[in-house]
Amino acid sequence: MNLLKRGVEMGSEELGETIFKEDKGHFWGLIETRPFMRAKSNYAFALRKSGNTQEAIKHYEELLELNPMDNQGVRYELIEAYLATKSIKKAKDLLKKYPEDSTDNLYNLALIEYMEHGNTVKLKKYLKEAKKHNPFVGDYLSGKKKLPSTLPEYYGWGDENEAIVYAAKFKDVWTEEPALLKIL
Known part of the structure; x- marks a missing residue:
């Protein structure tokens, strides 16, 4: 898990602060951000599986801020974390934001x-x-x-x-x- 965390930190450093401010909302559309996005998603998943659900939620929410279209399907992991922590309002809001008959x-x-x-x-x-x-x-x-x-x-x-x-x-x-x- 430390390697995943370090990968997220290195990716963040490599991309620089400016891209996080200027390109928030369409991050996935930039090819150079995808390795960072994948690393962050994998890190959040590892956090969740190791029992650190609150920290995982934070990373999943940040991913959705960067990429509201959710090309990675982060919402599916996030809803599971919300329900596991009884964050009902957040779970409900997430389902409203991404409605689908699934x-x-x-x-x-x-x-x-x-x-x-x-x-x-x-x-x-x-x-x-x-x-x-x-x-x-x-x-x-x-x-x-x-x-x-x-x-x-x-x-x-x-x-x-x-x-x-x-x-x-x-x-x-x-x-x-x-x-x-x-x-x-």
Whole structure:
């Protein structure tokens, strides 16, 4: 992890302060910034996996400031970190900023609704939509089906492999809400 941190520091030094001010918002469009962006993303990921979620969040948020179009898909890692730390408002804002009808977003909307308000009509609506998009997720989150030891190499929207990938990322957060799992 120290090498990743050093890579981010060296990249920042090499690029210089000016580029961070002048090109904030379209950083990814500059080819010379991409190695830095990749290093920073990898460093944030390593921080998250080592349990330093708050520090990882800081780096992910900085990446989105530099590149709001999120060509790297940082938002998917960030939402996981937000939900793990119960940063519900930030998670909700992130989903609003990057709306999409994906399994991740649909199930996360339901999770957020439950964490904020409990068992509501809106929760039932979100779960219905999420299940319609991918009916396999519930079996993996509830433990009815066991997650494989390795993640699938590919997945398609709405297929079982996508459900496995989602459950592997978010099962810990859902497990903290046993009443929601029963509703699911």
